Amino acid sequence: MATSTRAASVADLAFLLSQASHALTTEMTAGLTELGISPRGHCVLSRAMSCDLTQSQVAELCALDKTTMVVTIDELEKAGFVQRRPSSTDRRARIVWVTEEGKRTVAQAHEIVARICDDVLAALPAREREAFVDGLVRLVQGRLSTPVHCERPVRRRAPRVP
Known part of the structure; x- marks a missing residue:
């Protein structure tokens, strides 16, 4: 029985990871609400604090597309948490x-x-x-670091509203 349970779990790996991610993100969203930021905003703030990074560089570090990054920076800027400053090396770029x-x-x-x-x-x-966290890190930095190309790109679902 253990073998069939493990086989079923492996077959549902995407579902299990998705459910875990959704539940954790929801809990973090609730926890961070009192501060006026989302988990995505926390990620952007955390990455932007390390050094002078452009919006594009922070977006890449947070795995955010350009549109989502702009919306997130707009929210953080409106709350007074970040400012966009011109880059000293590229007049088209903005430092977060x-x-x-x-x-x-x-x-x-x-x-x-x-x-x-x-x-x-x-x-x-x-x-x-x-071991669990180390395994996830190895997967994300290794085998799952770059999504494969597919004809119909997979969209990330928006968080469910309770």
Whole structure:
């Protein structure tokens, strides 16, 4: 019976990963609401804090398309968390500059995200947690790092509204 259960789980890997991602994103969305940012906004703020990156560079680091990045930056800018500044090397590009308020917000967001992740991973036995995360990292940085080409591109679904 264990073999057939494992075979069914492997066959449903995309479903399992999708469900886990959806549930985790929903929980993070709820947790970050008090700060006025979304998980996507948290990702953008976190990546933009590292150095002077253009919108395109931050979008690439966050796996966001151009339109989604512009909307996200608009939201963060309106909230006072970032500013768009001209690049010193390319007058067409804009640097995403995190404001002091944005830095405080991202620090608080890191605490919330860490708490949620710790709580989620606590559902696994302690000896399995590190291996689980290491395995996901290897998949995302390796085999699943670049989507294959297909005739009908797969669209990412929008989060469900409860």
